[in-house]
Amino acid sequence: MDILIFLTAAAHLVYTPFTKVEESFNLQAMHDILYLRNNFTQYDHHEYPGVVPRTFIGPLVVSIISAPFVLLFESLSINKFWAQYVVRLVLAGAISVAWNSLRQAVTKIYGVEVRLWFTAITITQFHFMFYMTRPLPNIFALPIVLFAIAYWLRDQHKPFIICSGISILVFRSELALFLGILLVVSLLRRKVSIDGLLKVALPAGVCILAATVLVDSFFWRRLLWPEGEVLWYNTILNKSSNWGTSPFLWYFYSALPRAMGASLVLVPIGVALEPRIRSLVVSALLFVLLYSILPHKELRFIIYVFPVLNIAAACACQRIWMNSAKSTWHSFLALACGAHLLLNVFMTLFLLVISGTNYPGGAALSRLHRLEAGTSNVSVHISNLAAQSGVSRFMEINNEWTYSKDETMNYTQADLVAYTHLLVEAKNKQNTELWASLQNEFDTLEFVDCFNSIGIQYNSLLPEFQKVIGDPKMKTRLQVDADDDDGIVATVEEMSLELEADTEHHAGAETIEAPLKEINFQELRTLALGQATKKSRAATKMKIRQIIEQHYRAKGKQIENDSAETQKTPGKAGLRQSVKSIIKQEKIKEMIEQIATMDLTRICDLEKTSTKDCLKQVIDKIDDSEGLKSK
Template identity: 40%
Template sequence: MSTNVRSRKSTTTTSKDSNSGGSTNKTTNIKKPSTLLDLLDGSSEIAIYFLMFIYVYICPYTKVEESFNLQAMHDILIHRFNINNYDHLEFPGVIPRTFIGALFVSVLSSPFQYVVEYFGGSKLCMLYVVRAVLGFIGVTALIRLKRSIARKFGLEVAVCFALVVISQFHLLFYISRPLPNVFALSLVVLAYAYWLDNRSTVSISLLTVAIFIFRSEVLILAGPVTLSMLIGKRLKFTNLLVVGVVTALLSVGVSVLIDSYFWQRTIYPEMEVLLFNTVENRSHEWGVSPFHWYFSSALPRALLLWLPLAFLSMLVDRRALEYLLPILLFVFLYSFLPHKELRFIFYALPIFSLGSAITIARIFKQFNKSFIYKLVSIGMIGIFGANLVLSSFFFHASSLNYPGGEAFNQLHQLHSECLEQPLNVHIDNIAAITGVSRFGEISQNWNYSKKERDVLLSDYDLLLAPNATSGFDVAGSISGFTRFQLLRTPPFIQVVKEPQIYIMTSKQLPLKCPKLNSKYHITHDPCGFVKAIAFCRGHKCIKLLIVFKCMNIKLCFLFVVISTFSLLGNSEIFKGAILSSDSWYLIDKFCFTEDDATVNVKVDFRNNPNATLLLYSDLDTVWGKISTGDLTCHERVMAASSQVNSVSGLNGKTVSVDQRRARWWYFAIANCDQNTGSHYQIDIPYYEIRANNDGDSFNSLISADQQGIPQSEIAFILFFLALLIFSIVSIVFLWHRNLESKVMKLFSIVLFFKILALFVCLIYWAMFLRYESGHKDINLAGTSLDLIARALFILLLLLVGQGWTISPFYGNVVSRVINVIMFVVILVMSVAIYLVPNVTFMPSKMYTFFYDTIPGYILLAFFLTIMIWFIVLCRNSYVKQVDIVKKKFFLYFGLIFTFWFLMMPVSVLVSHFLESWVRQKTVVIFNLVVDSIFYSIIAFLFRASKSNPYVHILNMDQKEKGVRLQENGAGGELQQA
């Protein structure tokens, strides 16, 4: 076996930067082989872009601080040169702002406007577009900084910087928000990049533009940064004066020229802002915070658990002092201003993140030196997971902070039949500052008013207000974030929401809009996707749609076969008897669709004539009270949406459920009479609740949150069965040649458990067709088997990543033991965290989706920990290999299956912000798709074929490791890899 060692050479030259007056070290590296670190570098950049787009999609609306730039973008895109229609002339705000940032983003967004208009999208779609474009600009600046970090501190620090940015919430969440600080932030981040590259004059130019156009406060930052450059002899004072003065004059001139046109008067906006905040000293009118607030509250919330590591970096690497000290001085100086907000020190977050990355990278470099460093490295992984969990909570709470925008959108959806009618809409101040913008004004015939004084509500047909108003009917309400609340049962913590904006209609509205239907349909299609699909259906995509429909028909037919041609029921039935010493007993929950749903209740009250069957809707004012508060029995009864008792006319009758969206309903029995004369407070010999949904003969049987899951499981059980057959054929193919592939054997076991899990779940669904109700223990068993399959697949990936049956360098004893521990822990945790609570006290009646709980988050955090260990294994296997084929294998294998580890947490995170009735089906179906893709990759990589360069097998006679089946002329022979 021959070994080729490639030497890594580098040449270093020193040149003078004529602009900065300092010396610049330029290192030219001869091209090196790609490593897993390089791939992580690229993947982390994609992840940053992806996360930013997720934030935009989930939280598209803006608040009052962002309103000027957002309305300016709207007016530039919609009204263009018709300045008289611009919003700022009617609502100029307290102080004028520059149009330059809004103009730049609008120009970049304008091509997308034609696409949106072509497909019939509304103006609301352009809100997503301008937010995404602005976010793209900011993230691109961060990526540019990250690459400068790689050149200055090394690729390891750059990758750690990206991970720190991903795991903190505020930076990526706000980077797409049209705040003046965010426009300045992009320039400041680019200035940091050039600062790291020792291109000081460019850095000073960018800081000057940010100061004189967007935010004069950047001067407090530019001072310490410039002083650092001068002390370090990276900048000449004469160059500073020339570049600073010229750039400042040009910036002021451009601002006066452009802003005077839009404001219709000679104006330099940033000068007026400076005078307002300093000479007039009125910024304190918006609140005052103590001197230490930035250090004690703002920075810990922004950087979370990474903050101590940022300070530690100044001890770990002396080069960090040059960059951290000026930023610390900036925050210290800014603390003297009484009015404080996190957005004022956004500019500090990238450099603090750099400091944290320096410390993290240094810790991992010392991984093999001692056991302590190994423990600390594992702690870093734990901090990363903890920050992800904390960021998800911040994200969830922030997504509920825009009730005005949600209400404004639903106002148009609820009254879509009246968009052509001339109606008057009044928007209360609370709604206006929590998400309402010109982008949401979909109807050209409606008159939108934001008047705050002398408002006569009788003049309006539609109203958005924080309180219900007499003379108006409440058509809907939007709840917003109030606080976090700790619970005694899973999920142990939850977000408390309360109605904040009511959507109200005038009682005279039906006269003005005769087409108005009493049953509303909310369809969210701001970007015209429905029309795009219709366009596709009418053209070349029609063949694909026909194939899909044919598959759907076949799957439905197959499901009928699986259910043994049972007679079809028409509802899900909850029935049984209740003996309880408690005064209130939760039966179960069911999610009804918005159309044609019915419920039939039959209760035998003869033993408890004072008992009551209670129906709770999922409104925060109804079920929200029950799930979050310790209420008395009478309070629980009074909170119910509907009641059925022994004298009620509803007992035994079928009642339609008329609602405007899919909604959870909770069924409970209560008996508040303490004088029952029996040991049991509740004694119901028989009850039957028959819930019927809209849909076909099967979908009508099950809860709306589960519709679509059975059909998907049928399709994927066939797919996984085909993969199992393929793997068995591969094993037999090798067996006939006296060869063995242990990877394919273990993979077959994984597929067996996956298929068994889906089959058990299908039995659960088939029971609905015969018995009109499923046995939940069967569903628990199916899910538990699926968790076992997932744990076995993780074990397979860890073994292959370590070189099992592939490389003669198959790890050491410690790493093998860690693999076993990882497998056992993930298996026990998965089954225990899911199974034990459901078997004991059935919290599934209370929560909507299991992974959207604290135990679920713990499981996902450990899942990410295993992912880090998998990356380490693949990287070590890659480094030890000499054979180029095997090096490529570990490179691609590590990259590809890292994404498999990420898919589950990502799907859960995204579904966490979807409506509660689609979360479960979204995650289940998405992960079936993901598993089918990555299982197929395993089958392809380890297929038994003489033309396959990546198949790694073991000769059963010689028991040699690292043998590869290769083509040799007409026949085949075994060659040592």
């Protein structure tokens, strides 16, 4: 059954392959260990250390396991974005193994039927499965906590104490509350003595603390116990509240209902019907209650209690199902237990679709790679929002490109000259000052939407999706004439944050193409003679691409992966003809390279014909010549 858990987590990963800023340290650390290796001075955390330091032990272990796959990818020239899937699947695999250990303990204590319900409930819930592939400190701690709970259920207190020490001292210090409560329960039940506890805890604690200090001091280049600094910052100084606060009971009325779904109503039933689960569930809920004292709250902070509550829900389902033949009422309750799994599935699908829109930065950079697949010597600036919503070093897949997250970027002329492309956010694509200043210089092509919130429209029966306060939509900066005299041109990719009051999606709205800037003969001549700069060469080719695409659209032809217009799906009768009318991107690239070496004076009389019209004639001639060859 652990393979089913793993495959479900993998499906969530495939649908949402990008990561958020909270995951950035561990993700960048794994990238640097795998690709920069012993080039420690270039590691990302030296330039972007974050608010508090985090341990390298988790990323180091995952990277060691992932290394053979990465080496294989390198030998096969597979780009490193696929390595991001590998490291995250390794993390999910570790959690699956730990979860299976807990499942085996559940089987031994509560029976096979409870195990089956426990599995079914877990895979139908969204948050646990979604977070299994997320490289967060809590998730690195999760497999160790699952092992600890399994050992506690089996009364194996020595490995329980060791796992607890690793979880607390290396990854998440707040786990001292949860695992400490379980230890107190064992002490009260006389299942472990204080002497026995100290004999294991003291040497294990010293070794674990020494390991994290040694490893992390090396990577951070200073004497350091990362989780100690995190504890001081978040708990003693209470500065975690700088990142937002929630009401005291938020975990109980918001986080747990969302995470547990319909299974939550079964938890108290399970506690009432199965006495053996009570101490574990009460310990978990007491941990949540105590942890609620800290004002900064996030659902992932209490992810360790979800499997515990699922065991209680599984016990309830098993008892109700076992008694289903007693009466009509019992049969109805048994049917409700099965139906609640379907409710969980619907909730999971709903939340998964929403989560897919939460990573506009990653989507924007991914589209830029596709749009500029044939362009070299690109220098792209990644804005703060883009860096927080999906962009990571695993996405720096083109060795001929330069990627920058320079936080001092002010979008002045002096700043912009260093870049050929930008990922830029703006509150409104028409009305913000930054957006307006960029529009004066750059043409735009495309946007990327992201999710903000769900609201209820009171004159409608259905909920509506509202656009995010900054709704990122990617635009490709096609060209900007910085100086008409020397023809210097730059290209940029823009991601705008759109603030709109209305909540209509406009799924079928007509797309307006970016205005086409004129191309002059001197640009083409400079390009043909090989005298163009890197920036002007890329920009001139982009102008040629625009003219080619515009010319084909005017002739009623379609362009492969064309986002500038909405193509109607042809019927069966016209399918063959539609396929013939699709112009492939590869053909456009080849045509651009041919035109880039041509002397137009030998083809057209430029005194009577404009450069643009001449290029259209060239396009038709290339088409005709290819048509003859195919015959």
